[in-house]
Amino acid sequence: MDLTAQIKKLESASNSLDPDSNARNEIREIICRYSETFLESLSDRPVFKRTSDEGRGLDESPIAEDGEDIVTLMDLFERHVVDPGLNPASPGHFGYIPGSGLYHAALGDFLAAVTNRYSGIYAASPGAVRMEQMVIRWLTKEMGYPETAAGDLTSGGSIANLSAVVTARDAFEIKAKDYHRLVVYVTAHTHHCIGKAIRTAGLGECLIRVIPVDACYRMKPGDLEDRIARDRKENRIPWLIVASAGTTDTGSVDPLEALAAIAGDNRLWFHVDGAYGASFMLCERGRNILKGIERSDSLVVDPHKGLFIPFGTGVILVKNGRNLHRSFDYQANYMQDEKTLVAVDSLSPAELSPEMTRHYRGMRLWLPLKLSGVGPFRAALEEKLLLARYFYEKVRQIEGIETGPEPDLSIVIFRYVPEASDADFFNQKLIEKIMNDGRVFMSSTLIEQKFMLRLAVLSFRTHLEKVDQAITIIRSAIEEIKRELSSID
Numbered sequence: 001m002d003l004t005a006q007i008k009k010l011e012s013a014s015n016s017l018d019p020d021s022n023a024r025n026e027i028r029e030i031i032c033r034y035s036e037t038f039l040e041s042l043s044d045r046p047v048f049k050r051t052s053d054e055g056r057g058l059d060e061s062p063i064a065e066d067g068e069d070i071v072t073l074m075d076l077f078e079r080h081v082v083d084p085g086l087n088p089a090s091p092g093h094f095g096y097i098p099g100s101g102l103y104h105a106a107l108g109d110f111l112a113a114v115t116n117r118y119s120g121i122y123a124a125s126p127g128a129v130r131m132e133q134m135v136i137r138w139l140t141k142e143m144g145y146p147e148t149a150a151g152d153l154t155s156g157g158s159i160a161n162l163s164a165v166v167t168a169r170d171a172f173e174i175k176a177k178d179y180h181r182l183v184v185y186v187t188a189h190t191h192h193c194i195g196k197a198i199r200t201a202g203l204g205e206c207l208i209r210v211i212p213v214d215a216c217y218r219m220k221p222g223d224l225e226d227r228i229a230r231d232r233k234e235n236r237i238p239w240l241i242v243a244s245a246g247t248t249d250t251g252s253v254d255p256l257e258a259l260a261a262i263a264g265d266n267r268l269w270f271h272v273d274g275a276y277g278a279s280f281m282l283c284e285r286g287r288n289i290l291k292g293i294e295r296s297d298s299l300v301v302d303p304h305k306g307l308f309i310p311f312g313t314g315v316i317l318v319k320n321g322r323n324l325h326r327s328f329d330y331q332a333n334y335m336q337d338e339k340t341l342v343a344v345d346s347l348s349p350a351e352l353s354p355e356m357t358r359h360y361r362g363m364r365l366w367l368p369l370k371l372s373g374v375g376p377f378r379a380a381l382e383e384k385l386l387l388a389r390y391f392y393e394k395v396r397q398i399e400g401i402e403t404g405p406e407p408d409l410s411i412v413i414f415r416y417v418p419e420a421s422d423a424d425f426f427n428q429k430l431i432e433k434i435m436n437d438g439r440v441f442m443s444s445t446l447i448e449q450k451f452m453l454r455l456a457v458l459s460f461r462t463h464l465e466k467v468d469q470a471i472t473i474i475r476s477a478i479e480e481i482k483r484e485l486s487s488i489d
């Protein structure tokens, strides 16, 4: 066969990679129909489901040389991916930090992928980069940061926190010979990704001081101040304060104003991990609770939590944008066209993050924000704060229930204290019963060695009715366990 014939043969063999209009319509139709069935059945689907094979059935249909039809594949997807495990799209998801998944964002993802704009570099797609910058500038303003701030859309909160740690390291021009004298201040409730970020940034040798918390699980500023003074006196280098707004366990917001003042007086970098809670800056009640967040040097927000978009987008903001640029700027000969093609003074995401080629993330935020406007986001966030307060009041009325402090944001911790049996054993049974019921999902945690249940409200789909249902389910689960335990006796 001559070369042309060979090429033509391969061309036709690879044809199905590029479906024509009819084929596209047909497949899209089936996928859209599936999404409709899924969304319409959300309130009937369990929010958590254990299946016997845990999706293993997928392995029975391996990736093969020949293609299969979409109907078969949607069936595999439904049975082995969507069915088992947690359903974060459900209005009954009160576990961990709930994600939800705006439909408009999903459509934005579709368009981002179909057009496949290159969002890493300004010259390649000035529009895609501008769109991301517009989203970041909007968020910057909502957070009370100045125009000199810079930011980046990351894959999530963990990576955004890593960018913050790296930026803080470089801004202080810390040398490797000093790593072992460097001190970071956290609490026992700081998210584990901060420790990971410190190690990933090469700073595993540095000292991590766990500052005590008060009865509401907020960092004690007095203790922080004392610890910094002692570290200085002992010839260490106090460097970074990590505040949480709020914590994953209890939603507690550290005293941001006081911590900002201490950071200022002592010239430390003040970082706020607002992956869960910073989005509450969009509503007035939230702004009052989060006062002082704007005094941080860097801030993490997670739109895939508090702005309701599907998983895959976090944000790092750095108040002095030059510091972010300094950490992630680069030089490469094969990128020389980029510098000459840039028409305006505009930084590319690739100059502000460790990534180069990446998902065109701006679209999944821009489309929902433009379609709905910001108003509905503000309303939904304020609603979540009130729902948590409502739940807190209701759950306290159940006899035998003990709660943690009044919620700062939208997480409530509580447990049942039985008269006779072991409390941890009882609450373990309680969480299992709630999970097995399947209408709502909550998670548990250990607070001061006590097994506690937590209810976190953050899905845009969660409303009053669902919170009432959670109360009813908790009530009847307690009664059932009491009956079961007394029949054993």
Ligand SMILES: *Cc1c(COP(=O)(O)O)cnc(C)c1O
Pocket (backbone or CB within 6 Å): 097, 155, 156, 157, 158, 159, 191, 193, 244, 246, 247, 248, 273, 274, 275, 276, 302, 314
């Ligand atoms: C969720 C969370 C993180 C981690 O963010 P990911 O997006 O899951 O990587 C960090 N800090 C806090 C307080 C969080 O709630």
